[in-house]
Amino acid sequence: MRVDIWSQLKLSTDRLQSLHASSQDISTLKEKIAAGFKILEPLELYWKFPGINAFRRLQQHFERQEYSRLSWEVTQIIRLMSSRAELYAQAYMDQIFASEQKDGQQIISVDKYNQNSNQLDFTVLFIEDDITPEKEKELRQKLAEIASDKDKFIYQLIVLSNFEDALTALMLNHSIQCCVIGYDFPLRSNNRLSLLEEYMSGLEQAELAGEYYQPRGLTLGAIIHKLRPELDLYLLSDVSVVDVDAETNQNFRRVFYNQEDYLEVHLSIIQGIEKRYETPFFDALRNYSKEPTGVFHAMPISRGNSIFKSDWIQDMGEFYGQNLFLAETSATSGGLDSLLHPTGTLKEAQSLAARSFGSRQTFFVTNGTSTANKIVVQAILTPGDIVLVDQNCHKSHHYGIVLVGAQPLYLNAYSLKEYSIYGAIPLKEIKQQLLKFKREGQLEQVKMLLLTNCTFNGIVYNVKGVMEEILAIKPDLVFLWDEAWFAFARCTSTYRERTAMQAATDLHTRYHSPQYRKEYAAFKEQFDRLDPEDDHTWLNQRLLPDPDQVKIRVYSTQSIHKSLSGLRQSSIIHIWDEEFNRRSEIDFLEAYMxxxxxxxxxxxxASLDLARRQVDLEGFKLVHSQIDMAMVVRQKVNTHPLLAKYFKILTPEELIPETYRPSGLKRYQTQEDPEVEFQRIEQAWEDDEFVLDPTRLTLYIGKTGIDGYTFQNSVLMEQFNIQVNKVSLNTVLLMTNIGTTWGSVTYLLDCLHKIAEGLEQELRQYNQVEIKLFENKLQHLTLNLPSLPHFSEFYSGFRSHPATRQGDLRSAYFLGLDEEKIEYLKLDNEIDEIMASGRELVSSTFIIPTPPAFPILVPGQVVTGAIVFLMKQLAPDVIQGYRPDFGLPVFTQDALDSLNKTTGSAMTKTTAFTHLAIAVTNLNASIAFYAKYGQMSVVRLRVEPGTVWMSDNIRPFALALLEEEEAKPILPPSHIGIACVSCEQVDQLCKLARKEGCLLEGPKDYGPPTGYAAYLRDPDGHHVEISYGQEAAYESRYTPYTDLA
Structure with a gap:
């Protein structure tokens, strides 16, 4: 870090002055200072202060052995760098440089510059070719003359003359808020840094190969707009405005032709920063609080009158201050606005937030993301709709599904038993479930995919990759990304690419481009050569959606208070739904109401409005600092000998299985060349199915012999007042955020060091019995860990379809509220004996232990031995929904029996029809026939003799094919019946059968009871009926049609 190098330089120059004055050896120290100068010299080009000229002056002092002057000037620079007065620092340093250090000489105090009124300063990057020192001086002088001391905003210029320097400055200097870009300029810099070498080399080769031709100012603008979309960009064009295309206008806030009046440039810069600084609702609320107001409405607390004239609660006023109560009102006029029907300042604030976060619409939520989640779920889903949902998701999603009456299919994340942590949902798992629904004719019922990004422990999805492949199967599926912990990701380009809104924007642009149509056509040509009925066709390659059918419908919910500067419960809903106005707006607004x-x-x-402003103006800087601090914690904990003995910050290699990391990235700190390491990290974030957010610090504590709950409460909180978010049996989740300071990082590391030292001291004093006890704890926390169960299944009485796993969560939930329908079982031998007897236990409520902090049982879910075993390993007080004095709530057998009678479940029957066996002479041909015309798949295989069982995976019976020398065909009126979902499907199958020569009769409407049908002949002459509209039709599950009483 640049500031760290300057700090080290200060310490070294102070020491150099002291040693030189006492005539001691300074050779080693001089080498260290020279090395520091070598690192800083190429960097200072990209900062106004102290800047390259001041830096060269320091080098001169060093070369002339003016060590006292060198130390003093470096000290002044450090003081100014640590203040907010960098804009005035140059004037201060000019005094220093113009003077000579003499005894008693008075230099104006730096405090004068720190105390400047309310002006806010920022940096403008100016990129122009052939800008001589004279032209640069003229530019600075003219802009300085235009500026006024009365301006709210003032800026300093960094003037560069080539593409590479400009990009480098933007990546390194976080104070840059605006770029004024010339039309064309050189590509490469003489000041070569490895930071962008690979990227610049690729750009250079593309230009030489003639892959594109356009002025570099336009290219630079497009790249900056992608990397830092919050910045204001202005183009100094050499061509007339009519030649500037729409894409250029989109990237640049304004185009100036042939260096127009400097006044216009200055005013545009100030106007741009004012627009981003604007906080409509906060400003209106602050202005309202200053107005004299009479309150003849609700809220006695408004204006603080009921507080400050109270005899008993004046301490409330002293604690919160006057402004809070002056701003408390129920008014929606006077510059304020209504959240339920915004037309003024709130509408403007939400529009600004939408622009900042890249959404089409943004809605503020004041009662947390739990409510935001329920709003989106209710807006999109209706009773009976199917939603694919991450079992690990926040409980608000489960309750939202209950309220709306949708049917969840719970997806299983990969699990990490050794850390008691669940990861994320593999893409293949999602595709497999969708293909099942497709086979069963239920794909139209699937309305939403709901995933958490990022997870508690920092697993981040490849959002674009997930949505692209899923849309190839279901082109209008709605995505809800729970980004409760990921609002900060908008602030940097690497994180931003894995956010819902950026992914939606990019995919929409991609699918509407001519290049994509060519890419899709090539994919379709190759795909059509494969068997679409074979799941491997869909699972083992990257899928592309049809651009003529795909609809981008993406929602995300974010807890602004979790990762940005919002008050508690401040949340946001972002929408990028191209069908919103036509299909969702009314439903969404009703759900919002x-x-x-x-x-x-x-x-x-107001805090939401202000948090948006901060994202716009300093989010890039703050998030980079957040990442830097996290990286330091990772490096210190994992490399310090004593800390590494008891602790470990888990790495990508440990939290993400190798199959999901094709980049090969294993950890964030390696012994590799930094450039190679940086490239591998970039590759991972671009391509890997999952990556690890480095700011999520999963601290493994298994080797301490202390479990996660004890470590969280009895150690970190009680002994050191350190608050953490989440624990597992042997991990504690730490995280940095934009409010983390270097002081708090140092304190955390000091505390971990004290804990490790305490363990060392205790272990040295242990006797043999205590050592044995400690070893047993280690074994419990590192080896004998319980398996993490996946979602078992919904009880058959709560399932609407036997071949797919979705369930009626709402019915189970409300049935569980009837006390007569539930009983309680203690987690001891009682429940073990009941389960061993064969009785199926079904949960009547949500059971949410921490870990894993989400339901391991939902209403209607079958209780398994693995779930019971996990619950036994956890402290009872960390399991929501379970009362140790009562027991585990499950449905009574009578309740389930009653449910079986209602739903026709076969669970109480003692016999069941299982299969029909027919003889075939060519097993492979018959398998192919029934897979094609009956959408059946092989569910069981016996090689000797050749026998397979095939099923449509909907009904609990199968067709068994027995390979024989001869096969006597099934002839009319006997036949094998296959039901279709529509007349159109019957027609399609008949068209194929006619082509293959196996169509015997039809299709036509035979009337009741046959319906619309046709008759086929299988490879052995067995008659097969395909039909639509029969009484024993496609919808028949466990309850066939009957006219018997």
Whole structure:
């Protein structure tokens, strides 16, 4: 880090001055200072202060052995770098440089510059070819003359003359808020840094190969817009405005032709920063609080009158201060606005947030992301719709599904038993479930995919990759990404690419491009050569959606208070749904009305407005600092001998299985060349199915012999006042955020060091018995860990379809509220004996232990031995929904029996029809026939003799094919019946059968009871009926049609 190198330089120059004055050896110290200068010299080009000229002056002092002057000037620079007065620092340093150090000489105090009024400073990057020192001086002088001391915003210029330097400055200097870009300029810099070498080399080769031709100013603008979309970009064009295309206008805030008046440039710069600084609702609320107001409405607390004239609660006023109560009001006029029907400042604030976060619409939520999740679920889903949902998701999603009456199919994440942690949902798992629904004719019922990004422990999805392949199977599927912990990701380009809104924007642009149509055509040509009925066709390659059918419908929910500067419960809903106005807007607004208070907290709304401003103006800087601090914690814990003995920050290699990391990235700190390491990290974030957010620090504590709950409460909180978010049996989740300071990082490391030292001291004093006990704890926390169970299944009485796993969560939930329908079982021998007897236990409520902090049982779910075993390993007080004095709530057998009678479940029957066996002479031909015309698949195989069982995976019976020398065909009126979902499907199968020569009769409407049908002949002459509209039709599951009483 640049500031760290300057700090080291200060310490070294101070020491150099001291040693030189006492005539001691300074050769080693001089080498260290020279090395520091060598690192800093190429970097200072990209900062106004102290800048390259001041830096060269310091080098001169060093070369002339003016060590006292060198030390003093470096100290002044450090003081200014640590203040907010960098803009005035140059004037201060000019005094220093113009003077000579003499005894008693008075230099103006730096405090004068720190105390400048309310002006806010920022940096403007100016990129222009052939800008001589004279032209640069003229530019600075003219812009300085235009600026006024009364301006709210003032800026300093960094002037560069080539593409590479400009990009480098933008990546390194976080104070840059605006770029004024010339039309064309050189590509490469003489100041070569390895930071962009690979990227610049690729750009250079593309230009030489003639892959594109356009002025570099336009190219640079497009790249900056992608890397730092929050910045204001202005183009100094050499061509007339009519030649500037729409894409250029989209990237640049304004285009100036042939260096127009400097006044226009200055005013545009100030106007741009003012627009981003604007906080409409916060400004209106602050202005309202200053107005004299009479309150003849609700809220006695408004204006603080009921507080400050109270005899008993004046301490409330002293604690919160006057402004809070002056801003408390129920008014929606006077510059304020209504959250439920915004037309003024709240509407503007939400529009600004949408621009900042890349959405089409953004809605503020004042009662947390739990409510935001329920709003989106209710807006999109209706009773009976199927939603694919991450079992690991926040409990608000489960409750939202209950409220709306949708049917969840719970997806299984990969699990990490050794750390008691669940990961994320593999893409292949999602595709497999969708293909099952497709086979069963239920794909149209699937309305939403709901995933958490990123997970508690920092597993981040490849959002674009997931959505692209899923849309190839279901082109109008709605995606809800729970980004409760990921709002900060918008602030940097690497993170941003894996956010819902950026992915939606990029995919929409991609699918509407001519290049994509060519890519899709090539994919389709290759795909059509494969068997679409074979799952491997879909699972073992990257899928592309049809651009003529695909619809981008993406929602995300974010807890602004979790990772940005919002008050608690401040949340946001972002929408990028091209069908929103046509299909979802009314439903969404109704859901928003359902869950939103008519008395929203104005302070929360104002904090959302301000958090957006901070994202726009300093999010890039703050998130980079957050990452830097996390990297330091990782490096210190994992390399310090004592800390590494008891602790470990888990790496990508340990949290993400290798199959999901094709980049090969194993850890964030390696002994590799930094450039190679950086490239591998970039490759991982671009291509890998999952990556690890480095700011999520999963601290493995198994070797301490202390479990996660004890470590969280009795050690970190009680002994050191350190708050952490989440624990497992042997891990503690730490995280940095934009409010983390270097002081708090140092304190954390010091505390971990003290804990390790304490363990060392205790172990040295242990006797043999205590050592044995400690070893047993280690074994319990590192080896004998319980398996993490996946979702078992819904009980048959709560399943609408036997071949797919979705369930009626709502019915199970409300049935579980009837006390007569439930019983409680203690987690001891009682429940073990009941399960061993063969009785199927079904949960009547949500059971949510921590870990894993999400339901391991939902209403209607079958209880398994693995789930019971896990619960036994956990402390009872960390299991929501379970009362140790009561036991585990499950449905009574009578309740289940009653349910079976209602739903026709076969669970109480003692016999069951299982299969029909027919003889065939060519097993492979018959398998192919029934797979094609009956959409059956092989569910069991016996090689000797050749026998297979085939099933449609909907009904609990199968067709068995027995390979024989001869096969006597099944002839009319006997036949094998196959039901279709529509007349159109019957027609399609008949068209294929006619082509293959196996169509005997039809298709036609035979009337009741046959319906619309046709008759086929299988390879051995067995008659097969395909039909639509029969009484024993496609919908028949466990309850066939009957006219018997």
């Amino acid at each position: 359902t869950h939103t208070s008519t008395s929203p907290n104005y302070q929360i709304l």
